[in-house]
Amino acid sequence: GTVSDCGFFTVNEITNLVIQDLEFRNQHIAGVYLAKRKSKLIIDNCTFRGQNQLGIFIPGESDNVIINNCRFYNVNGKALYILNTKNSIISGNIFMNTGMIPGYGTTGDAFPMSAVLAFGDQINISGNYINGVGHNGINCMGSGNIIEKNIVKNSLLLLNDGGAFKCYGKISADSEWKNNFIYNVPGNFESADKNNNQIIAVGFYLDELANNMSVT
Numbered sequence: 001g002t003v004s005d006c007g008f009f010t011v012n013e014i015t016n017l018v019i020q021d022l023e024f025r026n027q028h029i030a031g032v033y034l035a036k037r038k039s040k041l042i043i044d045n046c047t048f049r050g051q052n053q054l055g056i057f058i059p060g061e062s063d064n065v066i067i068n069n070c071r072f073y074n075v076n077g078k079a080l081y082i083l084n085t086k087n088s089i090i091s092g093n094i095f096m097n098t099g100m101i102p103g104y105g106t107t108g109d110a111f112p113m114s115a116v117l118a119f120g121d122q123i124n125i126s127g128n129y130i131n132g133v134g135h136n137g138i139n140c141m142g143s144g145n146i147i148e149k150n151i152v153k154n155s156l157l158l159l160n161d162g163g164a165f166k167c168y169g170k171i172s173a174d175s176e177w178k179n180n181f182i183y184n185v186p187g188n189f190e191s192a193d194k195n196n197n198q199i200i201a202v203g204f205y206l207d208e209l210a211n212n213m214s215v216t
Contacts, residue, residue, distance in 0.1 A: 005029040015039045023047040030054040038062040045069045053077040053106050062120075063087050073097065077105030078114050085120035092127045099134030102158055102190070111139050113159060115152075118142070119171075125150065134158035136205075137182075139166040145175040153183040156201045160187045163205030172210040179216070 007024035013036050024031030024046065031048040034041070037060050048055035048070065055075045056067065065088035072079035072095045079098045080090065099105050099113020106112045113134030116125065123145045130137045130152045137152035139162075152164040164182040167175070187201030204215050 006033045007031045009033045011035045013037045018042045018044070019046060020044045021046065023049065024051070026050040028052045030057040032056045034058045034060070036060040039064055041065045043067045043070060047071045047073070048075060048079065049073045051075045051077070052104065054081050055079040056081070058082040058085065060084065065089070068092050072115070075099070076101050077112060078117050080116045083119045085118065085123065087122045088120060090116060090118065090123065090125045090128065095128065095130040095133070097132040100132055100158065111136060114139050116140070121145070130155065132157065136162040136166045137164040141167050141169060141172045143171065143173045143175060147175070147177045147180065149179050151181045156185045156187050158188050158190065160189060161200040163202035165203070166205040166207060167210050167213070168207040170209040170211065172206070172213065174212045176214045176216070177204060178214070
């Protein structure tokens with residue numbers, strides 16, 4: 001049973017923080033929740049298992065964040081959700097069964113039940129393995145981002161209108177997606193508007209107003 005909202009939580013502005021070699025299990029909100037500004041943050045070799053909403057949540061402004069060699073299993077909402085970041089790296093992580101229980105996870109946003117949701121500039125997302133996602137595999141919005149050498153299997157299993165790799169909006173610009181591998185993006189009408197009978201399930205989804213993007 002879940003008795004804690006968060007495994008590691010702070011609302012302080014912090015620089016030079018390392019969270020390493022820890023396992024977080026069954027928190028109601030997030031395994032790691034870091035509010036306010038963060039700089040020079042490393043989350044390395046940690047395991048996140050069974051969080052009801054989020055594995056890692058970094059909503060405040062941040063820079064030079066490294067999330068490396070972590071494992072995310074059975075997170076009901078978004079496994080990794082980072083907002084307003086720059087010069088950050090998400091690499092070598094494993095995401096298994098994210099957002100795979102209908103009705104659970106996060107609500108009130110357009111991108112629930114996704115493995116990676118990142119907003120920011122100069123983000124490098126590389127060498128990650130994702131298998132089993134209710135919505136998007138990797139959704140990255142911002143400029144100057146590089147997404148490469150990732151494997152996404154079995155995404156968009158429970159929801160519609162998304163992709164294995166996705167971006168959206170005018171802020172999504174001047175970025176490179178290269179050398180990525182995709183398997184099985186079926187889409188699902190179960191929770192969709194019954195008047196919309198169109199499956200929108202895409203491998204690489206450069207959504208409305210994305211510009212100057214390179215997919216190789």
